[in-house]
Amino acid sequence: MNRARHAYWWMVAGPLVLLAVVLWQAWPYLAISQPSGSKVLVVEGWMEEHALEEAARLILDSGYVHVYTTGTVRPFAYYLPGGRGLSVELHEPAQGNLEVDASGLPGTGFLLIADGDTLLRQAVEPRPQVFRTTLPRAMSRLHVVAWPMQPPVETPAIFIGGITIGGLNLNLLQDRTWFTRPDDAAEPAWPTYAQSARGMLIRFGVPAGLVTAVPAYGRPRSRTWGNAHAFGIQARNDGITAFDVATVGVHARRSRNLFRTAVGPGSRVGVVALTDPGCTRANWWRSYPGWITLLKEVIGTPETQAVEIKRWVAPPQG
Structure with missing residues (x-):
């Protein structure tokens, strides 16, 4: 009887313990910072103003010589x-x-x-x-x-x-x-987050000549893949074979993987995880938004594999 009760307890508690361990290790796994050593930086334009201000400091402090901002269509605001x-x-x-x-x-x-x-x-x-x-x-x-x-x-x-x-x-x-x-x-307006992020980086002190906006028009099912795909085309046109991606917190690993897929083999892709005040390693588990942010990235981790499969089944034309 005791053995059966013990087995039942592990059947119930085991998956919960495993889930807790996975979630506890998820933040450092997802919020990675691994620069490539390149002096080219891609900034994801959908980020909040505080993250774009941090990206501007990163650009100025780290000596990046060319910056690309990416972004899908924004509200007409x-x-x-x-x-x-x-x-x-x-x-x-x-x-x-x-x-x-x-x-x-x-x-x-x-x-x-x-x-x-x-x-x-x-x-x-x-x-x-x-x-x-x-x-x-x-x-x-x-x-x-x-x-x-x-x-x-x-x-x-x-x-x-x-x-x-x-x-x-x-x-x-x-x-x-x-x-x-x-x-x-x-003067040009900002129909996408790529243009609005460029304007904000310039306002934060980044020289305008360093920053190129790479907009992703239309309505892609995945915002990050839309950005990565648009930049992949730009990178091939500009001969970019090494760059870093600046994005926010636990989104870092997914962004790096999707950009890596978009530019194809042979390119060095680094990543810098900027601060997300609502989802730090110390506080993500204390708030509902922190949990949602982390779980969204855990669930989104297979997106790169899904993109790879789709590209293999139906390779892009042209």
Whole structure:
């Protein structure tokens, strides 16, 4: 009887003990830092601002001579000072229902213009609101501009939290997006996290000439694989055969493996795990977000093998 009870206890407790051991060792296994020795760095653009600031310090302190930022399409989200705007040239003319998520300081607002027609002239409030209109025919260019402020100030007046056409993120439909100013000066906007990360690294002191944005357009099923695949093409074009990937915390091993798969054999791929305050070795098990972050990476570990199998079964064309 005692032997049977003992066996039953191990049947129940054994898997739990094994799971606990696996999870306890998972953090150091996943959050690896193993630089390649190369002076080329790839920065994953989807990371939070604190991680991008740490990446900027890494670039400046470690003497990287070329930096690539990667990233998939981001929400159409921008802060605009008074009088500033965004122009969007669509990949193909579109029509149908259009929604603008906007908020701002009291007394501010925006204009939405499509192919020269004013569709919305709307005051905003501090609380985000969704404003709706319709593109009455196939239109190819949109312009959203914050109302001018007197006296003019450079601080943000409104926040555009999103624009959709037919329920689709405008950044998925755009061919080109740029900021506009009252003096007609223009500069490229950030339809993907690659461009927004580049802008942030420059703001943190990285020379603009060092940083190249490598956007991944479309809607890849895996954000990291989309980034890695886009960079793999760029690396082959630029003759890059050794580089490091800067990513956050326990995402490090999966990122390195997917980038390694994307560039193919013969390349040296290093990795640097940046700080994730919510999932450190000391605190990940103390919070729900820490558990979710770690378990997500444990579950995502086989992704590289899945990509390899898919590439073997259906090798890329061209």
